[in-house]
Amino acid sequence: MAKVVKFFQVHGKGAGIDIGTRQIFVSVDGTSAVNFQTYTADYEACCKYLLENGITEVAMEATGVYWFCLYTMLEDHGIRVCLVNPREVQQVRGRKSDVQDCQWMQQLFTAGLLRESLIPQGLLKELRFLVRERLDLIESSSAYVNKMQRALELMNIKLANVISQIQGASGLKILRAILAGERDPERLASLCHKSILKTKAEDVAKSLHGNYNDVYLSMLRHALEMWEFHMVQIKALEQEISVLLDRINRDTSQVEVKGAPRPTRHHNPAIEDLHTKMVQIYGGIDLTGIAGINDVTLMRLLAEVGTDLDRFPDVGHFVSWLGLSPAYKQSGKMKRRIKGNPSNHAGQIFRQCAQSLIASRYNAIGEFMRRLRSRKGSRIAIKAGARKIAQAYYNALTKGLEYVEQGAEQYKKMLKQREIDLMKKLAKKHAFELKECA
Structure with a gap:
């Protein structure tokens, strides 16, 4: 037995x-x-x-x-x-x-050998489902943008080459006019915003000379209708999120909100006073001061993590849970870095924040990631940048430490001073004397 x-x-x-x-x-x-x-x-x-x-x-x-x-x-x-x-x-x-x-x-x-997953409590649980559903709808709608571009390419209409988004205000006016029967390139180009016409009027008109076909026009119409349907559903979902945020805010004290919200470039939600709601929910702390974070990011983090980070003993445990800390394997004298577990939903949000900063010339985290990318590659650089953003987020919520953006130039000066101090230390060690060149 x-x-x-x-x-x-x-x-x-x-x-x-x-x-x-x-x-x-x-x-x-x-x-x-x-x-x-x-x-x-x-x-x-x-x-x-x-x-x-x-x-x-x-x-x-x-x-x-x-x-x-x-x-x-x-x-x-x-x-x-x-x-x-x-x-x-x-x-x-x-x-x-x-x-x-x-x-x-x-x-x-x-035996106490299982680690519990983080599940938001109360209304935050419902908020998580709504926010994730909104992201799913946005991802689904992008498929129909690709279908619209495909239909235009089949007719050799190169509109995507001259404007950044065919689903933008100017692009939608042109698409609807084409489906309404307009074929004159000059008239179609005149529908663009004046900022586009100022620099690209000739190129836009040239791109709209197409080989029109009834089948391809039908494909374009169906794709546009499906994209518009998704936009209606997203807007309705955003209204539900707004109502839910108001319910969450009932239990929070009113605080005075200073400063303007940080702009959101893509998929800005139609939620009234989102910045004010986020500051109140987070206890009066304006976390949009952290590089790479805006009100939409905070709404997503609220749904994934909540505002109470006491379950994490320190910042190291928090970034490890996010999947943003280096993973090592140690056995005897052997210790090597290994590929860790993939980031969870919250970790992916911080990665996206870091990715938006890697080309920025005006903040320290962007400069840090570019220096690291030259040695380690983009994947490690973005992960390290995401870790810095997550650390600032944790410290702001748990310790009230305000994030101060020092800027890329100040970061470069700090690195230069660090290198000078190192050279002085080595010179002193080997009995050399350093002199600054004029």
């Missing part, structure tokens, strides 16, 4: 749940398992079963969206839920089954 291995118990009244599409498997002791179907009535029976067995905490995998309803119902019944990454509870190869998964999860959880 196989010997049962027992762990020290940290969560004595814990259970493990393996979630599937049709069934869930529950283990309250690590050796047996009970299954329930995934209907609401069966979830209620599962909650009752757990309470009857004295269970106060459960662990389960974050499997797709199947976990969400059961997670909510367990919380409503007063049972604390530890949601874990599936990678944390992988079974030994060749021994995986739903029953064994829930038993193994129960054993790991009661």
